[in-house]
Amino acid sequence: MLIGDVARRSGVSARMLRHYDSLGLVRPTGRTVSGYREYSGEDIRRIFHVESLRSLGLSLRDVARALDDPGFRPSELVDDLIRQTQERIAVETALLTRLRRIGAAEPADWEDVLQTVALLHALGSESAGRRQRAALSSAEQVPVPVEALVEAALSETDPNVAGALRWAMAQSGDGALELLAQGLTSPAAEVRERAVRSIAEIPDESAVALLEGALTSSDTTVRRHAALALGARGVADAVPTLIDMIVEGTNDVDAADALSALASSPESADRIATLLVERLPHGPVESAARRRLAQAFADIPGTTASRALTDLSRDEDPAVALTAAYILTLRTAR
16 A cells, blocks of 8 residues: 555554654555555554553554554553643643632733733742732732632742731622632641631631631631631620630630720620639639639629639639739729
């Protein structure tokens, strides 16, 4: 079969067939009297083998090895191809994500596109200062797509940059909440913490609902951040977790401040004071917890808190007794 017929039947161009011949990859078995290439049935089968292997991403050199080297091990090459393909997919996926984010920003012209690309690059910079500037400028220039802000916030380790990113997300409205909610279920503890801290700074009722759900999280850190944020927003469901924080000595000052803000009515003050009394531990080992609880009573109005402080002023631990007595003096002066 002549080269033109082979090209028509195989779908491989005559030019490529000549290239295969020059490489020694597929050499026609014979020649006509006029010197034209003449391919046998075996030659054509080899062409199809070559095309099949090329469809897997093999180079022509690897195709030749696969067909002619008796010691060739296909498993190793297939593993390499898998790795290379995964790398290409990762690159293409990153490009697709970047394009979608640019599209989400709804650029009006190419200048907007270029500014969005610059901000996206800056958010991924190795320089913390550059990342922070990108976050702060996102609300002033062409807005950074909220997906990019959330991704950056959930992976950011620098506290200053993280704060700027949380601020930028708060300016973007509630669009970030759905993505941040996914962060609350991340297998990585640090991502869960970043997610709840970001949700806490978004002034939206949907954020409150997410924070209330976070109070039941198995992650202690998530529960604590949610409780502090909810306490600041006047949500009474945060009280038990805030008291736990005081007893355990974790952000106890912030937790006590949140409790005092929640004790805005006589009913709520009495309820909080009663719960604090219920958590008063006994024994010398627990004296530090009693002292923290005494300090928490300072800004809780009402007779229940005053009675608890009177009892604590007679505590067996002098430090607890002095703290409670001092707080009682301040309450009397007020």
